[in-house]
Amino acid sequence: MVRSDFIMEIRRYIVNPAERRLRAPWRVTVWLFLTGFGLVVFAGLVGVLSEVADLSGPVFVVGRQISVFAAGTAVAVGIGYLLDRRSLGDYGLDLDRQWWRDAAFGLALGVGLPALVLGVELAAGFVEVSVALATVDSGVLPLTAFGPAVAVLVLGAFFLVQATAEEVLVRGYLLTNAAEGLAGWVGTRRAVIAATALTGALFGVLHWTNPSASLLSVANITLYGLLLGACYVLTGRLGLASGFHVAWNYTLALFGFPVSGLRMGVALLSTDATGPTLVTGGEFGPEGGLIALPLLGVGGAALYWWVRREYGAVELLEHIATPQLRIRTRSDTANQDG
Structure with missing residues (x-):
């Protein structure tokens, strides 16, 4: 016994x-x-x-x-x-009309912030830019065989799948389950905050082995992971985070910047950073420099504006820590029978 x-x-x-x-x-x-x-x-x-x-x-x-x-x-x-x-909606994958509206805004934000980087660095004299639609040898994707125009489309398809996959796995699955697992210990609100912080840190660490990575680049990407997590926990959908992540990577590459230390093999511009590496990020790209920090403020303000406009209020969605199961639990059945 x-x-x-x-x-x-x-x-x-x-x-x-x-x-x-x-x-x-x-x-x-x-x-x-x-x-x-x-x-x-x-x-x-x-x-x-x-x-x-x-x-x-x-x-x-x-x-x-x-x-x-x-x-x-x-x-x-x-x-x-x-x-x-x-349910799939419990992972932020309820593809309703609002999901696609969020995704569209995320795409716009993901294009706008790299454009802001380029404009600021040009104004400061920290970068030299010329128009040059071309492919170059890259250890990531062999795009030189496609020709520049097709390579641009192929790169877009790659980032669409790659960045969306990261959002589904890190935010949709891991953040959701971490929040649920912590809820019994610290309460639902603190659990969602802690899960967002933990997955943000994981996001930064996953980029530690990228070429030219540094403590600053890992810290910056951790902060961007927190921003992407906020996109999820304030909307309950992955549309905004996925759209932003896809467009951010794609736009950086097309502007000729390294994407987390990686040269992607095709660009619309030839961009050569001439300013201080501490500011520009050097060979890691803008994510590895101080230029990334004010962008977080702009991105956070844009997120706040969008959520308030679309959802009426900016509030942490504690239900992310409370699973909606596809089957009735025993307790639910007992309560209904009672």
Whole structure:
């Protein structure tokens, strides 16, 4: 009897008996393992296909990178959907009309802030710019084989998938589950704030290994991760964060700036930073310099204005820490029967 009680007590730490699903820390652990395993299997299949069919050209290489991001996101969402028993809207993926309005504003913001960087650096004499639609050799994407015009479109497709994938995984899944897991300890409001901070820090650390990264670049990207998290927790939708992230990366690349230390291989402008590296970010791009900090203020003010305009009030959505399950829980059933 004692042994049975002990096993039941251990089980209650792993499984929520009322909701009949793993508790948040265990769900995320299983999710990470299965998602990683799924990506390894997918990459292996692609590798076998490339060997058998002798696929090694630039079109295949670019397609492979885009497909890995797309497949990884699909696998991660699918596994999370089964493990969490949430609705897709609970991950910020309720693609209603407001979602697309948010996405459109995010795209505009993601174009406007890099344009502001370029204008300020030009005015300060910190950058030299010339019009030059061209492709260059890059270790990220082999775009030189496409020609400049097509390469611009291919790069857009790449960032659309890559940046959206990061938002779905970091904000949609991890932030949501972290908030839920912390809610029982610190309350829903503090849990959402803490989860936003934790995923913002994770976002910064994930860019630590990028070329020319520094403590300042990691700090800046952490702050931008907080801004992207705010886009989610103030709207309950990933539209604004996804639109902003996609357009920010794409516009930086087209303006000839490095994107988090990476040269993407095609640009509309030839941009050469001549100002202090501490300010411009040098080879890491604007995200690695002090120029990134005032942009956060502009971005935060724009977010505040948009949320107040579209949602009526700017408030933290505590329901992000409270899951909406796709099935009734035992407690719900008991309450209805009572």
